[in-house]
Amino acid sequence: MVMLIQALLSGVAQGAIYALIALGYSVIYRTLNMGHFAQGEFYMLGAFFGVWLFTKLNLPPIIVFIASGLLTSLVMLVMERLAYRPLYTRSVMGLLISTLGMQYVIQTIAKIVWGSDVKRFPPMLDDSTVYIPFQDNRIAISMQSLWVIGVCAILLLALTLFLTKTKTGLAMSAVSMNRKAAALMGVNINTVITSTFIIAAFLAAIAGVLMGPLYSVSFTMGSGIGTKALTAAVMGGFGSLPGAVLGGLLLGVVETLGALYISSAYKDLFSFIVLISILFLRPQGLFGQAKVTKV
Amino acid sequence: MSILKIEGLHAAYGSTKVLNGIDLDIAEGQIITIVGSNGAGKTTLLSCISGLIPYTGSITFRGESISSNVGSDERVKRGIIQVPEGRQVFAEFSVLNNLKMGAYTLPRNEKIAPMLEEIYKLFPRLNERKNQKAGSLSGGEQQMLALGRALLSKPQLLMLDEPSMGLAPVVVIDIFKTIRKLNERGISILLVEQNAKLALKVADYAYVMENGRISLSGVASEIAEDEKVRAAYLGG
Ligand SMILES: Nc1ncnc2c1ncn2[C@@H]1O[C@H](COP(=O)(O)OP(=O)(O)O)[C@@H](O)[C@H]1O
Ligand SMILES: [Mg+2]
Numbered sequence: 001m002v003m004l005i006q007a008l009l010s011g012v013a014q015g016a017i018y019a020l021i022a023l024g025y026s027v028i029y030r031t032l033n034m035g036h037f038a039q040g041e042f043y044m045l046g047a048f049f050g051v052w053l054f055t056k057l058n059l060p061p062i063i064v065f066i067a068s069g070l071l072t073s074l075v076m077l078v079m080e081r082l083a084y085r086p087l088y089t090r091s092v093m094g095l096l097i098s099t100l101g102m103q104y105v106i107q108t109i110a111k112i113v114w115g116s117d118v119k120r121f122p123p124m125l126d127d128s129t130v131y132i133p134f135q136d137n138r139i140a141i142s143m144q145s146l147w148v149i150g151v152c153a154i155l156l157l158a159l160t161l162f163l164t165k166t167k168t169g170l171a172m173s174a175v176s177m178n179r180k181a182a183a184l185m186g187v188n189i190n191t192v193i194t195s196t197f198i199i200a201a202f203l204a205a206i207a208g209v210l211m212g213p214l215y216s217v218s219f220t221m222g223s224g225i226g227t228k229a230l231t232a233a234v235m236g237g238f239g240s241l242p243g244a245v246l247g248g249l250l251l252g253v254v255e256t257l258g259a260l261y262i263s264s265a266y267k268d269l270f271s272f273i274v275l276i277s278i279l280f281l282r283p284q285g286l287f288g289q290a291k292v293t294k295v
Numbered sequence: 296m297s298i299l300k301i302e303g304l305h306a307a308y309g310s311t312k313v314l315n316g317i318d319l320d321i322a323e324g325q326i327i328t329i330v331g332s333n334g335a336g337k338t339t340l341l342s343c344i345s346g347l348i349p350y351t352g353s354i355t356f357r358g359e360s361i362s363s364n365v366g367s368d369e370r371v372k373r374g375i376i377q378v379p380e381g382r383q384v385f386a387e388f389s390v391l392n393n394l395k396m397g398a399y400t401l402p403r404n405e406k407i408a409p410m411l412e413e414i415y416k417l418f419p420r421l422n423e424r425k426n427q428k429a430g431s432l433s434g435g436e437q438q439m440l441a442l443g444r445a446l447l448s449k450p451q452l453l454m455l456d457e458p459s460m461g462l463a464p465v466v467v468i469d470i471f472k473t474i475r476k477l478n479e480r481g482i483s484i485l486l487v488e489q490n491a492k493l494a495l496k497v498a499d500y501a502y503v504m505e506n507g508r509i510s511l512s513g514v515a516s517e518i519a520e521d522e523k524v525r526a527a528y529l530g531g
Contacts, residue, residue: 166397174396175383181383183446186371186400212463 002137007260008253013145015252016152020207021229022236022244023159024200029239030176031108031196034092038079038102039204040226043074044219045106046205047212048114051121058129061124065151065209072205073198079106080197088193094288110219155206156245159199163241176239200222231275237288250274277278297355298323298483299344299375306336306343313339314350315507321452322500324473326484328515330502330528331489337487338380340504341454344485345377346370356452372379372400374451378458386430390421393429393440399449404445407447416444417473436467442473452486453477453486459493471497491528495519502530 021043028036032286049068065231081104087095126143163169174182175192183189215221232251236243251271258270269276278286297320297456302473304317313336321327329337343350346367354361356375385393394414398407415422418439424432429440439460445453455474460468471493478484495501502510511518518524 048304063308160304166405170392171399174388177385177387178383180379181385182396183347183367184371184377184379184383185396185444187396188366188368 001129002024002134002139003260004257005134005139007070007256009141009145011253011256013148013252014256015232015249016149017207017211017248018210018229018232018251019245019248020152020155020203021225022233023156023241024028024178024203025233026109026236026239026241026244027196027228028200029233030241031172031193032092032095033239034096035099035273036197036200036231037096037100037226038106039200039229040222040224041103041110041227042072042076042201042204042222043208043211044110044217044222045075046208047121047217047221048110048208048219049121049205049211050112050124050209051119052219054124064124065206068209069202069205072203075106076197076201077194082196084197085190085194088190103226104209107219107222116219121217121218123213124209125213127213144214148214151210155203155293159203159241164274168192168195228271231271235275235278235285237285239287240285240287243285243287296324297321298357299414299485300353300355300356301344302353303477304340304343304350304354306339306348306350308339308348311323314343316352317507317509319502319509319512321483321485323483324478324481325454326478326497328488328491328494328498328501329413329502329504330484330488330494330524332527333489335504337504339455339507341379341456341485341487344370344454368400368435371448374449375454376445376448376450377454378441378445378454378456380456380460382437384429384432384437384440384444386428388429389426391425391427391442392469393444394421394425394447397444400448404435405484410447412445417446417476418443424460435462435469435473438462438466438470439473450482452483454487456487457489458486459488459490467493469478491524492519495529519529 019038024039025036028034046068050064053067063244079102086094086142087098087276125147128143130141130143131138131210132141163173171182171187172192172195174185175187175189179189229248232247233244235250236245236247253266254270254274256260259267298319301317301319303485306314317340331337339348342348344354346365349363349387349456353365356373361370373469385396394411395407400411401407420436421439424436429437432440458470462470467490474484476484486494486498495515495518498515501513501515502509503518511521511524517531
């Protein structure tokens with residue numbers, strides 16, 4: 001029982017990270033009807049900016065989070081202008097390939113700037129463990145996990161408020177529903193697309209700063225987690241924001257429980273078994289809507 | 296005084312030429328109609344005016360030339376508003392949020408509550424259904440919503456693309472009454488219609504479009520009497 005509770009907690013923390021990155025995939029998919037292959041690289045960039053701001057500039061954690069998010073968004077802004085925007089009026093396939101190439105461009109730049117050795121990201125937040133008595137045993141709760149869950153929850157809330165309560169957020173949803181109508185309301189479509197990419201980059205960067213101290217930082221750290229988060233987004237229903245969150249949490253928990261009760265060697269296998277089962281039963285994902293084409 | 300003047304307008308989708316030199320003039324405060332069969336290029340013309348697709352030739356709005364690279368958002372701010380073919384409401388949004396999107400370009404300090412009241416007075420049905428998803432409305436209600444949403448953008452020139460399409464005759468009469476009412480309030484209107492009979496009745500001036508060209512133009516009541524127009528668009 002104690003083991004289960006501890007595993008659930010770390011599963012939810014891992015899942016919250018997947019959720020942040022998966023949300024990035026989903027906001028982009030909503031707006032552009034397209035995947036974004038380079039999404040995991042912004043997680044990596046966030047971690048690199050984080051370790052640099054924290055160890056070299058000795059900035060306080062809150063500033064490290066925000067500044068890493070902003071710097072990563074800035075990289076996204078430049079990339080978007082150079083490699084994505086010229087393709088918006090062409091076939092979506094070109095843009096998709098461009099995001100695929102962007103993955104290698106960003107990895108290579110990171111390798112040149114920060115080198116190919118693995119960096120240690122010292123703990124920024126409280127990394128102690130508290131013990132709560134439970135029956136005749138005690139539950140170990142890592143404060144790191146609680147921080148991860150807390151920060152993810154705050155970002156989630158902020159994103160929800162932004163999308164539902166602000167004019168810009170409403171316009172983003174409008175563009176995802178009907179791009180022509182949104183343009184006719186005076187929404188600048190390119191600005192909305194740019195904002196979408198920036199939100200995706202910011203969320204991934206924060207995830208990177210959160211996870212950097214738990215693992216370590218290297219220029220290849222983004223690809224694996226990018227695939228996991230994509231799995232989470234598809235599981236939840238590609239393009240659905242609640243779906244991305246639920247998919248991420250589910251994936252994190254399944255992985256951790258599988259590793260605990262079956263074998264940690266097959267950790268990755270469990271997530272794909274769950275993905276395939278869900279897609280078998282509900283091809284549109286948990287929260288996805290079966291597409292109805294209206295005339 | 297003309298509010299919109301178009302000269303030598305050409306547009307194409309890739310290598311397919313669709314508009315082959317359109318000249319058109321809308322006098323301020325009038326209702327102008329463009330009639331023409333399916334595929335003539337009417338929707339494409341409105342897309343050019345709204346800045347959704349590139350064109351060559353000149354479009355002058357209130358004496359100012361608008362080149363092809365002026366964005367659609369800038370045109371909306373100037374008061375060039377289009378209600379597109381097939382209404383195009385935001386299906387997952389409530390009626391209210393759809394209307395709010397209409398006010399998207401208005402300055403932040405502009406109070407939209409009194410404007411909403413106006414819209415609800417014009418279309419009481421929208422008030423009853425303001426919290427309902429737009430996708431669940433009937434065709435006629437969606438057309439009213441599309442019109443109401445456009446009015447919140449404060450149009451100087453309101454362009455309507457086939458507002459009667461797919462609607463029951465009684466609803467069509469309603470919509471046309473509203474169009475006339477809006478015109479009486481001073482909004483210049485460009486009405487694209489396949490229902491030529493009704494359009495020619497409500498309009499002041501009419502253009503007939505064929506294969507991306509204007510083949511005939513004149514005072515609406517005279518166009519309605521034209522032999523060829525009667526044969527082609529008014530069922531003889
Ligand atoms: N997005 C598009 N891509 C390619 N061709 C188009 C597109 N939209 C319209 N067309 C073509 O342009 C011509 C004019 O279409 P349209 O402007 O919609 O005519 P109308 O509104 O008068 O029915 C038609 O031949 C149509 O097939
Ligand atoms: Mg048309």
